[in-house]
Amino acid sequence: MDSYLTVKLIHIIAAVVVAGTGSGIAFFMLMAVKSKEPQVIRVICRHVVLADWLFTAPAVVIQLISGLYLMELLGYSFTSPWFAAVISLFIFIGICWLPVIIIQYKLRKLSAEKSFRLDSSLKFQQLFKRWIFLGIPAFTAILILFWLMVFKPLAVT
Secondary structure, eight states: OOHHHHHHHHHHHHHHHHHHHHHHHHHHHHHHHHHTOHHHHHHHHHHHHHHIIIIIHHHHHHHHHHHHHHHHHHTOOTTSHHHHHHHHHHHHHHHHHHHHHHHHHHHHHHHHSTTOOGGGOHHHHHHHHHHHHHHHHHHHHHHHHHHHHHHOOSOOO
């Protein structure tokens, strides 16, 4: 198998992991909070932090490295409009994701308190709303990235 196809496969798998983990984390966190059950929220908050470090973070690094390598292999220009759009979205997603990580740690800490109850934790509710506020545009940007990768509507050279 040639290196292009191998790197492309790795790049696609990493993209699937980022999107899949992100949507899975969002779903389970939303369902946990909707349940209003302190123990459920506590467990999910703990697992969300772990999932981001085990799956999302490595996949993001792989995405960057494999994407840059694919650019080289294909001879795409790093000054092209397409690359400018892709890297801008990648950076935008990172700008959203880094605060999300910090928020997840805070949500985990708040939910671990013995007296935690969702209806009485205004801080948890505010942080959760901020988490959603950052997650929606980040996930939308991921979908736009998929579109750019597949259709390449902008010049790449």
